[in-house]
Amino acid sequence: MSTTTLSKATLSHLDWLEAEAIHIMREVAGQCANPVLLFSGGKDSICMLRVAEKAFRPGRFPFPLMHIDTGHNYKEVTDFRDKRAAELGERLIVRSVEESMARGTVVLKSADESRNKHQSVTLLEAIEEFGFDACIGGARRDEEKARAKERICSFRDEFGQWDPKNQRPELWSLYNARAFKGENIRVFPISNWTEIDVWQYIEREKLELPSIYFAHTRPVVRKAGGMLPVTEITPAKPGDVVEDVLVRFRTVGDITCTAPVESAADTVAKIIEETATTTITERGATRLDDQTSEASMEQRKKEGYF
Amino acid sequence: MSAIENIPAQGNAVDNGLLRFLTCGSVDDGKSTLIGRLLFDTKTILADTLHAIERTSQKRGMEAVDLSLLTDGLQAEREQGITIDVAYRYFTTGTRKYIIADAPGHEQYTRNMVTAASTANLAIILIDARKGVLTQTRRHSYLAHLVNIPHVVVAVNKMDLVDYSQERFEQIKADYLAFAAKLGIDDVRFIPMSALNGDMVVERGERLAWYDGPTLLDILETAPPAHTERAEKFRFPVQYVCRPQDSANPELHDYRGFMGRVESGELAAGDAVTVLPSGLETRVKAIELYGEKLPRATSEQSVTILLEDEIDISRGDMIVKTSELPNVAKQIDAMLCWLSETPLDPRRKYVVRHTTRESKAMLAGIEYRMDINTMERQPAEKLAMNDIARVSLKLAQPLFTDPYVDSRGTGAFIVIDESSNNTVGAGMIL
Ligand SMILES: Nc1nc2c(ncn2[C@@H]2O[C@H](COP(=O)(O)OP(=O)(O)O)[C@@H](O)[C@H]2O)c(=O)[nH]1
Numbered sequence: 001m002s003t004t005t006l007s008k009a010t011l012s013h014l015d016w017l018e019a020e021a022i023h024i025m026r027e028v029a030g031q032c033a034n035p036v037l038l039f040s041g042g043k044d045s046i047c048m049l050r051v052a053e054k055a056f057r058p059g060r061f062p063f064p065l066m067h068i069d070t071g072h073n074y075k076e077v078t079d080f081r082d083k084r085a086a087e088l089g090e091r092l093i094v095r096s097v098e099e100s101m102a103r104g105t106v107v108l109k110s111a112d113e114s115r116n117k118h119q120s121v122t123l124l125e126a127i128e129e130f131g132f133d134a135c136i137g138g139a140r141r142d143e144e145k146a147r148a149k150e151r152i153c154s155f156r157d158e159f160g161q162w163d164p165k166n167q168r169p170e171l172w173s174l175y176n177a178r179a180f181k182g183e184n185i186r187v188f189p190i191s192n193w194t195e196i197d198v199w200q201y202i203e204r205e206k207l208e209l210p211s212i213y214f215a216h217t218r219p220v221v222r223k224a225g226g227m228l229p230v231t232e233i234t235p236a237k238p239g240d241v242v243e244d245v246l247v248r249f250r251t252v253g254d255i256t257c258t259a260p261v262e263s264a265a266d267t268v269a270k271i272i273e274e275t276a277t278t279t280i281t282e283r284g285a286t287r288l289d290d291q292t293s294e295a296s297m298e299q300r301k302k303e304g305y306f
Numbered sequence: 307m308s309a310i311e312n313i314p315a316q317g318n319a320v321d322n323g324l325l326r327f328l329t330c331g332s333v334d335d336g337k338s339t340l341i342g343r344l345l346f347d348t349k350t351i352l353a354d355t356l357h358a359i360e361r362t363s364q365k366r367g368m369e370a371v372d373l374s375l376l377t378d379g380l381q382a383e384r385e386q387g388i389t390i391d392v393a394y395r396y397f398t399t400g401t402r403k404y405i406i407a408d409a410p411g412h413e414q415y416t417r418n419m420v421t422a423a424s425t426a427n428l429a430i431i432l433i434d435a436r437k438g439v440l441t442q443t444r445r446h447s448y449l450a451h452l453v454n455i456p457h458v459v460v461a462v463n464k465m466d467l468v469d470y471s472q473e474r475f476e477q478i479k480a481d482y483l484a485f486a487a488k489l490g491i492d493d494v495r496f497i498p499m500s501a502l503n504g505d506m507v508v509e510r511g512e513r514l515a516w517y518d519g520p521t522l523l524d525i526l527e528t529a530p531p532a533h534t535e536r537a538e539k540f541r542f543p544v545q546y547v548c549r550p551q552d553s554a555n556p557e558l559h560d561y562r563g564f565m566g567r568v569e570s571g572e573l574a575a576g577d578a579v580t581v582l583p584s585g586l587e588t589r590v591k592a593i594e595l596y597g598e599k600l601p602r603a604t605s606e607q608s609v610t611i612l613l614e615d616e617i618d619i620s621r622g623d624m625i626v627k628t629s630e631l632p633n634v635a636k637q638i639d640a641m642l643c644w645l646s647e648t649p650l651d652p653r654r655k656y657v658v659r660h661t662t663r664e665s666k667a668m669l670a671g672i673e674y675r676m677d678i679n680t681m682e683r684q685p686a687e688k689l690a691m692n693d694i695a696r697v698s699l700k701l702a703q704p705l706f707t708d709p710y711v712d713s714r715g716t717g718a719f720i721v722i723d724e725s726s727n728n729t730v731g732a733g734m735i736l
Pocket residue numbers: 331332333334335336337338339340374411463464465466467499500501502503
């Protein structure tokens with residue numbers, strides 16, 4: 001394949017993506033009265049924090065950080081979340097699905113039902129509690145088909161619902177973050193990043209990550225081509241064969257719906273190499289909740305999910 | 307190409323940045339198939355996605371895998387077998403990252419295509435080799451030209467259905483050039499292809515030996531990613547002002563950083579600048595990004611600018627080089643594309659957002675409405691969805707503008723309806 005010398009100074013792909021994300025965050029800060037950045041301790045939101053530092057330092061972030069905790073997160077991740085927020089000196093709000101359960105606004109069908117989709121309820125409650133008019137999230141368009149059609153600046157009605165057929169047109173880099181009271185804007189500064197862009201950014205910026213992103217030995221049960229981690233929350237069932245396997249997580253979320261992949265990659269460089277040669281998508285490999293129906297992500301987004 | 311070569315370049319490796327392009331064509335010309343082919347042949351599609359679309363193809367009784375299922379994402383789209391909204395897709399070749407905007411080809415076409423085109427630097431216009439240049443082809447070409455996409459590639463698709471005939475290809479090319487010249491489109495390239503079989507997309511295939519031009523991917527790999535090759539004027543709309551004076555660090559007490567993205571041109575420390583609307587002049591003390599001093603800032607970079615003198619600057623102001631001032635306009639002439647189901651009401655006030663600035667605006671007049679099927683100019687009283695018209699707008703606040711053809715960043719605006727907060731129009735300043 002031919003390469004050309006380009007006559008004009010060209011930003012590298014990471015510089016371009018970073019510049020776009022900074023621009024989007026500054027637009028939110030400029031247009032919205034009370035935004036919040038959703039920070040889970042996962043790799044995408046870790047990248048967003050670096051983008052926010054580049055966007056606003058030496059000033060403080062013009063928004064607090066917030067995590068909607070299902071109560072079923074890996075401790076390595078929630079510890080990391082708290083540590084990172086403290087290092088940055090930024091305010092971290094944690095609201096949990098368990099609080100919504102105690103209030104009676106989240107009712108599980110059974111005790112072991114995944115709490116993942118119920119995060120939407122807790123998120124909407126937190127939005128109301130603090131009066132947030134915009135939530136900055138780390139979702140990417142390459143993650144899932146329905147996301148590929150989401151705007152960078154995505155409007156949600158009073159019920160937090162996304163109407164894919166009635167989205168605001170979004171042209172050039174002129175974002176419209178206007179919302180009436182009670183409505184909400186979701187903003188995705190790293191919409192245009194792919195999984196490998198995220199890893200390359202982590203490598204370039206030397207970003208620290210929760211340890212479970214790297215290869216470690218963990219008890220798992222092999223099921224239908226995937227692996228279920230054996231934890232206090234997801235114990236082995238009678239008849240399960242528990243094995244100790246060298247694994248890492250490609251995405252970290254609610255324990256009940258995030259599965260590890262077999263891997264010996266213990267550095268970011270090795271993960272990048274593996275990501276480039278993998279044959280399975282991030283969600284396909286690791287999200288147990290999206291496989292039920294082809295349209296499940298779209299359905300959850302319509303109901304207010306991120 | 308092996309997958310490992312597909313790690314986007316970093317460090318010393320060749321990194322030709324990022325290219326955004328869109329695919330356009332009428333329904334069934336093969337847009338989704340072409341995108342599927344690009345993703346497939348650059349090894350972007352992963353096994354589980356492929357299995358999922360294989361299953362769906364089978365469920366619908368199709369023999370071959372329908373690559374278009376990759377891009378038709380929403381439930382309603384899958385049910386109806388059409389694309390409803392602009393979808394964005396990503397792939398990388400190892401030297402360049404690509405963002406594809408797939409604009410659907412049915413009713414709301416103008417609105418979707420203008421949206422997809424607004425961020426693209428290259429357009430692929432698909433033509434079905436059996437059908438040749440159609441009204442839609444003219445419409446897509448006009449829109450690509452209107453939104454000022456610098457590079458246009460006409461892909462004559464489904465060559466397999468016309469026996470890979472060179473004669474057919476040359477005829478379509480001649481037809482196209484005849485009307486492109488009238489529109490003023492100059493940079494057009496033509497490729498014969500079969501998206502279904504993969505001929506001339508990434509691989510050359512074996513059936514088009516008479517064609518010795520580049521494949522589609524070759525063109526994508528070598529197209530300049532910047533929007534224009536011309537030297538541009540420096541434009542820096544201020545997004546946010548950083549004043550960390552309450553921080554514990556006394557050195558930051560007087561810190562005032564003007565944060566934004568360079569919309570066009572280049573700036574270096576020491577340059578003489580003018581701040582609008584005040585018109586005050588000063589010099590650039592420093593350009594920073596995250597504590598690092600940069601010798602210069604170039605187009606599309608997000609930076610923080612520090613100035614020599616203390617000047618009152620807020621969001622919506624613009625920093626420009628003193629030697630190249632923009633227009634300060636309280637009335638603008640523009641091509642306006644109406645995006646909303648609610649027609650433009652000439653008696654109402656709207657909000658125009660331009661760069662980081664907003665102004666109330668009223669229609670001063672519609673010079674003509676463009677019939678994009680016949681390319682005729684027609685008189686018009688109001689504008690409905692998908693209409694394109696030359697209008698003039700009166701503004702309550704001045705905007706700092708350049709003609710759209712010179713600078714997308716300072717020539718483009720959107721129109722917002724305050725009663726719904728919706729984005730209802732897209733404008734390009736003349
Ligand atoms: N024979 C042939 N069929 C094609 C080619 N490209 C696309 N098609 C078929 O044309 C139909 C419409 O294609 P699709 O990609 O959905 O078109 P879109 O509406 O522009 O997205 C599908 O049945 C494709 O398989 C081609 O190069 N040759």
